[in-house]
Amino acid sequence: MELKEFENIWKEQDKKITNSISLNKEILKRMLIAKPEKRINWIKIKAGFNILSPIILPLLLMIMKVQFHITTQFYVGLSIFLIIYLTIYIWDVKYFLLIRKIDFSDSILVIKKNLAILEKYVIKKTRFMYILMPLAIIGIFLMLIQKPVFNRESIIVFILIALVFISSLYYTFKYSVYERFKILNKEIQEVENIDS
Secondary structure, three states: OHHHHHHHHHHHHHHHHHHHHHHHHHHHHHHHHHHHHHHHHHHHHHHHHHHOHHHHHHHHHHHHOOOOOOOHHHHHHHHHHHHHHHHHHHHHHHHHHHHHOOOOOOOHHHHHHHHHHHHHHHHHHHHHHHHHHHHHHHHHHHHHOOOOOOOHHHHHHHHHHHHHHHHHHHHHHHHHHHHHHHHHHHHHHHHHHHHO
16 A cells, blocks of 8 residues: 555656646746847837838938939939839838748747748848949939039048948948847757757
8 A cells, every 4th residue: 555655646746847847948948038039029120110211211301401402413313212212111121021920939940930031031131232222322422412523532431431331241241140140040949959
């Protein structure tokens, strides 16, 4: 009789330990998921800000009281700028919709798949944006500068603009885009290791 009671007590304790382990795993999993979830929320906020840019840009121009001289050059610059701006805006809307698909209540494999799709899209979008950016800058200059003056100061300004653009391009592709998704994938991998 004592052996039977001892066996029952043993089974109950084993059940409690199993429940405790699974509960601890679940708590740890939620804690680990909180990091990438917070990171994705910040990405969502930035993407939402980009969606609001058609409202923010005119307000910014009104606050700065930018004066435009309506000439043929202005219309050429405006058309170049608007075409590029609308193209990038469409990419931003698609990006925002892709981010909204990431749900941390899904399985880890689905989250990883959605993050991989998002990463490819961000890399493609960023490349595309950097290809079009010089044309957008030319459009802005055509709208703002009435008569181009080529002297030492203006050449230095153009060289500085080019250097900032090239260094921004280098930093974005070398560190910013890849590093952000590398960290996210690492954090998701930690969660996946707990599941297995």
